[in-house]
Amino acid sequence: MQHDDEKDPGIAALAAVAGLARSVESLTRDVAAMKKGLQQTASKTAVARLNDTVASLGNTVASFEDLLTRLAAGPGAGRGKAHNASDSSDVESVRSWLRLPEDDESAVQSVLSELLPWMEATYLRYATARETLPPCWLWHPEIVEELLWLMDAWTTAYEGDEASNKLVGDWHDRQRPGVTRRIGEYAPACDVLAHREPAGQRAVTVPLAADADPFVTWWTTGRDDNGPAPTPEQIKAGRRGDRSGSHGLAAVPNSTAGGQR
Structure with a gap:
């Protein structure tokens, strides 16, 4: 704008x-x-x-x-710099696995070089964490995202400038159990054999992304009425989890014999 x-x-x-x-x-x-x-x-x-x-x-x-x-200097000045005690004016960005630059292999490697030892030393010490983490967790970006922010929350609670027993208690009482529960929900029966799709195939498509124009018209001119009627092509391709439709209506892949994605 x-x-x-x-x-x-x-x-x-x-x-x-x-x-x-x-x-x-x-x-x-x-x-x-x-x-x-x-x-x-x-x-x-x-x-x-x-x-x-x-x-x-x-x-x-x-x-x-x-x-x-x-x-x-502009609205984003200082954001993204590493925070240290000698320069308290720097603002540290919140890290996200899903938002790491696609062409920066070193950034991805840096995150995993922190995350893997932390999982072994801390997260997987908890029985519920070991029970819910699928062996194919690296195939699930949503799981890596959860583990990354949980690790950063642990670092803030135990080692950050504002470390406190209150933050530690919140990590134990709310944050870790929440992540553990959600990971179990993301991939309740998944394993490595479930990930046999051809490499490079698009993993996620947004339902009806190619057919959004009628919804723009509906929501701007007639949102008090029912929305557009689905076309025959949309009905044919619209089974939940079906990736064969020409409109790409599936938001998630099919279940496979080896487990669930």
């Missing part, structure tokens, strides 16, 4: 903060002039208060200047 410069939220905020900073600087100069004029007649206490006021205004101006610098 394009914005005119005058309406762009970032530019408007930048202009507003810049104007406020100029006002504060002007006020600082006025207070300094008042202090100079009062030095001959005001008490030491009054002069000391003015000194404190000027110092406070100086700090405020410095804060505004820092904010201006960050606004000028």
